[in-house]
Amino acid sequence: xxxTFFGLEIALRGITAQQTAESVTSNNIVNANTTGYTKQTAxxxxxxxxxxxxxxxxxxxxxxxxxxxxxxxxxARDNMLNTRITKNNSQLSSSSTISDGLSQIETLFNEPSTPxxxxxxxxxxxxxxxxxxxxxxxxxxxxxxxxxxxxSGTFKTMNDNLDSMNTxxxxxxxxxVTSINNLASEINDVNNEIFKAQTMGYTxxxxxxxxxxxxxxxxxITDFQATDMGNGYTKIEINGHTLVGVNYTVKVAAVADTSxxxxxxVVFSDDGSDAVITGGEINGITTLRDTYIPEYRNSLxxxxxxxxxxxxxxxxxxxxxNGTSATGINFFNGTDSADITINPNIASDPTLIAAAATxxxxxxxxxxxxxxxxxxxxxxxxxxxxxxxxxxxLVSKVGSDSRYASNDSEIYTDIGTNLSTQWQSESGVSxxxxxxxxxKYQHAFEASSKVMVVQDQLLQTIxxxxxx
Numbered sequence: 001x002x003x004t005f006f007g008l009e010i011a012l013r014g015i016t017a018q019q020t021a022e023s024v025t026s027n028n029i030v031n032a033n034t035t036g037y038t039k040q041t042a043x044x045x046x047x048x049x050x051x052x053x054x055x056x057x058x059x060x061x062x063x064x065x066x067x068x069x070x071x072x073x074x075x076a077r078d079n080m081l082n083t084r085i086t087k088n089n090s091q092l093s094s095s096s097t098i099s100d101g102l103s104q105i106e107t108l109f110n111e112p113s114t115p116x117x118x119x120x121x122x123x124x125x126x127x128x129x130x131x132x133x134x135x136x137x138x139x140x141x142x143x144x145x146x147x148x149x150x151x152s153g154t155f156k157t158m159n160d161n162l163d164s165m166n167t168x169x170x171x172x173x174x175x176x177v178t179s180i181n182n183l184a185s186e187i188n189d190v191n192n193e194i195f196k197a198q199t200m201g202y203t204x205x206x207x208x209x210x211x212x213x214x215x216x217x218x219x220x221i222t223d224f225q226a227t228d229m230g231n232g233y234t235k236i237e238i239n240g241h242t243l244v245g246v247n248y249t250v251k252v253a254a255v256a257d258t259s260x261x262x263x264x265x266v267v268f269s270d271d272g273s274d275a276v277i278t279g280g281e282i283n284g285i286t287t288l289r290d291t292y293i294p295e296y297r298n299s300l301x302x303x304x305x306x307x308x309x310x311x312x313x314x315x316x317x318x319x320x321x322n323g324t325s326a327t328g329i330n331f332f333n334g335t336d337s338a339d340i341t342i343n344p345n346i347a348s349d350p351t352l353i354a355a356a357a358t359x360x361x362x363x364x365x366x367x368x369x370x371x372x373x374x375x376x377x378x379x380x381x382x383x384x385x386x387x388x389x390x391x392x393x394l395v396s397k398v399g400s401d402s403r404y405a406s407n408d409s410e411i412y413t414d415i416g417t418n419l420s421t422q423w424q425s426e427s428g429v430s431x432x433x434x435x436x437x438x439x440k441y442q443h444a445f446e447a448s449s450k451v452m453v454v455q456d457q458l459l460q461t462i463x464x465x466x467x468x
Contacts, residue, residue, distance in 0.1 A: 040073050169288060
């Protein structure tokens, strides 16, 4: 026979279970706008019926239900979807970093606005053409010096801007390395908390949300592989090298790479091996720094070198104003776009510009005309382009690279939006659904309370019968 208080126990279990479910629903509601919070659900199951089948069990018409309990709190977590999100985060962060950087470089070239290398180059050749027509005019000669100085200065400014960007990118790697180490330490701490809680039999939904948020942040800096170790720990590896293990982390460091112009590279502190990073902001930074910037700088250097070589050849073999012998001096000094400059002797004495092709010919502008005609000489790309055409091609390539990177970034942005929508549908909190659940659990709680009141009245009747 069941206990006299059998009905009361059922009612109490009902009240407790509905109260737990209501608490879970309330927690969902207040966290509806919490980033990374995964919807939770109280799992309500019936308790063991009475009597339990055994050799000496009471013989009754059938088993009686004994109530309900909330046996666990489930989380609507989709680990495969989370993995897809972190992977897309890495790809998006990398492509966005490249796109933003190329957009800045595109602005640096400043075409077709002025001042720009293209504009300065055209003005310089135009000044040489004026000199060919007025070789004995000192004002025209002064103008050529100024235009040459502007052109060389524009080359150097562009080179300095690329250098400055290179320095900024290296500094960002240092900052990212610090962030990686901090996030790895935090993930390890959460791993330990999850292990302790699960060892004591607790569900760890909120802690797992915290860990996933940390992993999402890490994925924006670097790609990684996450492995569930089955004991509450998640192992984090970068290209097979452990970053976060079971209750330990391996720090990374930013060090100068002597094989790459002392640019920063990321290494593991335990064995000094390179961290092979193929995603995230760091990958975008290294792609910009080691691929695009050197390519553009090499083009600028080739232009500057071709300009110097061609101009210096004509200058050294030509004749200055009232000159009796070839000048034998260069028009430009330097080795590339970083240090190109007009010969200081010519800068201080413009009469040294070799406008003439013969000695003592003050009205001879033949050599200056040859200098001006360099504008149309195929000096670049194995004799297929002029310097100006090469520069136009470079500007077009920068624009094309920038547009391609922007499109790439937009693709991953769209994928991220779709993944976020899918995550919200599967794991996010729907306030409409939760309000419905809240009413449902409220009514069940009230009904269980009513059952308890009825049971109390029944017991009171029995007690009155016995005592009277």
